[in-house]
Amino acid sequence: MKKLMITCAVAAAVATTSTAAFAQLLDEVTERGYLQCGVTEGVPGFSFPDDNNNWTGLEVDFCRAMAAAIFDDSEAVRYTPLTSQTRFESLANGNVDVLSRTTTWTMSRDTDLGITFTGTMFYDGQGFMVREEEGITSATELSGAAVCIESGTTTELNAADYFATEGLDLSNAVVFVNQDEVVQAYLDGRCDVYTTDASALAAERSGFPDPDAHIILPEIISKEPLGPSVRSGDTQWFNIAKWTLFAMLNAEELGVTSENVDEMLGSDNPEIRRLLGVEGDFGTPIGLSPDWAYRIISQVGNYGELYETHVGPETAIDIPRGVNNLWTEGGVMYAPPIR
Amino acid sequence: MSHSQPSYVRTQMAEPLPPPGNTTGVVAWMRANLFSSIGNTILTFLGIALIIWTVIPAYGFLIGNAVFTDPEGLRGEACRFEGVGACWIFIQARFNFFIYGFYPSDEIWRINLMFIIGIILLIPLLVPKVPFTRVAAILFFGVYPFVAYFLMYGGVFGLDVVPTRNWGGLTLTLIISLIGIIASLPLGILLALGRQSKLPIIKGFCVAFIELWRAVPLITVLFMASVMFPLFMPQGTNPDVLLRAIIGIVLFESAYMAEVVRGGLQAIPSGQREAASALGLSKLKTTALIVMPQALKHVIPGIVNTFIALFKDTTLVSIIGIFELLNAVRAAGSDIAWQFPTDAVTGYVFAGFVFWIFCFGMSRYSIYMEDRLHTGHRR
Numbered sequence: 001m002k003k004l005m006i007t008c009a010v011a012a013a014v015a016t017t018s019t020a021a022f023a024q025l026l027d028e029v030t031e032r033g034y035l036q037c038g039v040t041e042g043v044p045g046f047s048f049p050d051d052n053n054n055w056t057g058l059e060v061d062f063c064r065a066m067a068a069a070i071f072d073d074s075e076a077v078r079y080t081p082l083t084s085q086t087r088f089e090s091l092a093n094g095n096v097d098v099l100s101r102t103t104t105w106t107m108s109r110d111t112d113l114g115i116t117f118t119g120t121m122f123y124d125g126q127g128f129m130v131r132e133e134e135g136i137t138s139a140t141e142l143s144g145a146a147v148c149i150e151s152g153t154t155t156e157l158n159a160a161d162y163f164a165t166e167g168l169d170l171s172n173a174v175v176f177v178n179q180d181e182v183v184q185a186y187l188d189g190r191c192d193v194y195t196t197d198a199s200a201l202a203a204e205r206s207g208f209p210d211p212d213a214h215i216i217l218p219e220i221i222s223k224e225p226l227g228p229s230v231r232s233g234d235t236q237w238f239n240i241a242k243w244t245l246f247a248m249l250n251a252e253e254l255g256v257t258s259e260n261v262d263e264m265l266g267s268d269n270p271e272i273r274r275l276l277g278v279e280g281d282f283g284t285p286i287g288l289s290p291d292w293a294y295r296i297i298s299q300v301g302n303y304g305e306l307y308e309t310h311v312g313p314e315t316a317i318d319i320p321r322g323v324n325n326l327w328t329e330g331g332v333m334y335a336p337p338i339r
Numbered sequence: 340m341s342h343s344q345p346s347y348v349r350t351q352m353a354e355p356l357p358p359p360g361n362t363t364g365v366v367a368w369m370r371a372n373l374f375s376s377i378g379n380t381i382l383t384f385l386g387i388a389l390i391i392w393t394v395i396p397a398y399g400f401l402i403g404n405a406v407f408t409d410p411e412g413l414r415g416e417a418c419r420f421e422g423v424g425a426c427w428i429f430i431q432a433r434f435n436f437f438i439y440g441f442y443p444s445d446e447i448w449r450i451n452l453m454f455i456i457g458i459i460l461l462i463p464l465l466v467p468k469v470p471f472t473r474v475a476a477i478l479f480f481g482v483y484p485f486v487a488y489f490l491m492y493g494g495v496f497g498l499d500v501v502p503t504r505n506w507g508g509l510t511l512t513l514i515i516s517l518i519g520i521i522a523s524l525p526l527g528i529l530l531a532l533g534r535q536s537k538l539p540i541i542k543g544f545c546v547a548f549i550e551l552w553r554a555v556p557l558i559t560v561l562f563m564a565s566v567m568f569p570l571f572m573p574q575g576t577n578p579d580v581l582l583r584a585i586i587g588i589v590l591f592e593s594a595y596m597a598e599v600v601r602g603g604l605q606a607i608p609s610g611q612r613e614a615a616s617a618l619g620l621s622k623l624k625t626t627a628l629i630v631m632p633q634a635l636k637h638v639i640p641g642i643v644n645t646f647i648a649l650f651k652d653t654t655l656v657s658i659i660g661i662f663e664l665l666n667a668v669r670a671a672g673s674d675i676a677w678q679f680p681t682d683a684v685t686g687y688v689f690a691g692f693v694f695w696i697f698c699f700g701m702s703r704y705s706i707y708m709e710d711r712l713h714t715g716h717r718r
Contacts, residue, residue, distance in 0.1 A: 042673030
């Protein structure tokens with residue numbers, strides 16, 4: 001029922017906004033002078049207000065990158081915190097221009113709600129955490145372990161599926177009704193393994209009395225690609241959002257960082273020259289200036305830098321790159337070339 | 340008879356003996372009040388057990404195991420140990436965020452100034468002995484809303500514009516509830532009077548309005564205001580989401596207020612109206628001078644009840660992404676620098692305490708008002 005209501009609301013929103021689809025959102029945003037970005041109300045590492053009340057996080061930086069590309073000013077963003085109940089409607093009815101809010105890209109959301117996902121910012125998925133002293137290094141060694149799970153969630157189903165397909169024994173699972181109880185039970189030693197989405201595992205771990213005594217196993221058993229989304233129907237805006245992410249990925253692949261981007265302007269590598277707008281003009285077709293990617297990288301950074309700053313092993317959250325690494329490094333992050 | 344007392348009759352009163360040892364002092368008091376019967380003894384022990392079960396852990400959490408100082412600037416890490424209690428340094432560090440939300444720190448003086456002016460104007464209105472009540476009332480209801488708005492929002496006299504999206508914390512909670520309280524009472528009175536009107540259109544409208552708004556949950560009203568309402572508006576017009584939420588709350592609460600006031604109106608005997616007519620008072624004067632003062636006095640507890648409910652209901656605006664106090668507390672807990680085992684609980688304890696102070700204050704003030712307006716027929 002609730003889903004139906006959301007669908008109707010969004011469909012109505014799309015119907016009313018479709019008349020305006022001819023007016024390009026980019027023109028509206030440029031005229032307004034700032035980007036409206038929908039974020040969470042606080043998810044560690046992804047978007048949260050820091051000590052100085054500035055929004056910060058991986059997904060916040062995506063919005064900053066878009067603002068840098070459009071305005072040459074990564075601070076020209078206004079953040080609107082959205083709850084998971086209002087996020088799609090807020091995007092559809094124009095309260096925000098881009099939704100960058102730990103939203104899993106699924107088919108129904110992509111096709112049914114009048115919004116379009118522009119790429120994957122972070123490949124999340126369900127993982128397992130164990131105490132380091134157990135000496136376990138892989139989820140395949142978990143047969144018969146006491147696994148702490150939140151009941152009635154897809155987490156429980158995913159774990160059951162995984163254990164069944166791997167031929168492991170899940171008969172000792174301990175099921176709780178809410179996340180806090182699960183964490184407490186794991187800390188109290190009532191179970192050996194704690195399972196939920198990997199980013200949540202890492203965030204919870206950063207609050208543990210001794211975070212280093214716990215490790216997250218490399219196996220990820222479900223697909224939760226988190227990415228930004230825009231309203232359907234405005235191809236130019238969709239392309240800007242899509243290529244903002246691709247530019248940051250290509251920059252990392254080519255070794256262009258916020259530190260060395262100015263030296264890289266003089267690089268002989270044609271790919272770098274095209275990326276930074278020294279050679280050819282790839283900005284104008286999407287309504288931006290030729291140095292759009294240079295602005296992103298110099299003011300915000302490449303994807304690897306963002307990852308390291310917000311969620312990487314050096315931060316309190318400490319999520320290894322894993323599947324979020326570049327395709328050249330064994331991950332699945334792959335951006336089409338700029339040419 | 341008078342002077343021939345036998346020698347065995349005392350001539351003086353005997354010194355009173357002290358009462359038996361087991362009827363005075365602590366023991367006797369305990370016996371009389373705590374252990375007078377088997378049932379009472381059991382209840383006493385249960386009471387003691389309850390105190391032990393609640394007070395000792397509460398003490399341990401709030402004070403014993405709590406973290407009060409952070410000399411090394413470790414932030415969340417200072418509270419990351421086994422058996423930690425409340426982490427008060429978290430509240431201390433993010434205190435400004437809880438009170439002022441995202442308001443720019445250079446401009447916070449504007450909020451403080453607004454509060455100070457508000458308190459100065461409120462004192463003559465709330466405390467009967469202070470003079471200048473009439474002047475203060477005119478200033479508070481006529482001028483202060485504009486002053487407060489321009490102080491908060493800016494845009495005049497060289498003040499920077501601070502859009503409502505940056506408002507938050509306790510400030511926003513107070514703004515929403517004050518506007519709600521001040522606007523819903525007169526609206527409620529008008530609706531209650533309208534519902535008793537003999538004119539069918541007015542009566543019908545008031546009944547329909549009250550029944551409609553009372554029949555929907557506040558959450559639905561807020562969702563409608565934030566999500567559906569923009570769809571009905573022409574393209575490009577996008578009224579502020581906070582304004583929409585406040586209007587929703589005011590309309591919602593005025594329907595409740597109307598029913599409370601109507602309860603008071605029904606308690607006024609018709610003889611009062613008849614007597615007023617006999618004195619030659621017009622209908623308006625009868626209502627304003629005879630009926631309303633009595634009716635409102637009867638329903639002070641009900642009115643304050645609605646106010647307190649409204650104050651707590653403001654937390655619901657968090658579901659449309661507005662950072663009132665509770666939501667600010669929640670968001671601050673998601674900061675990676677402030678991850679520790681009790682981050683959620685510490686914040687909730689603080690928010691609960693702040694809400695308690697305001698609600699308790701309102702309820703004590705209502706008791707004071709009842710006593711002051713008490714004219715002898717209170718039962």
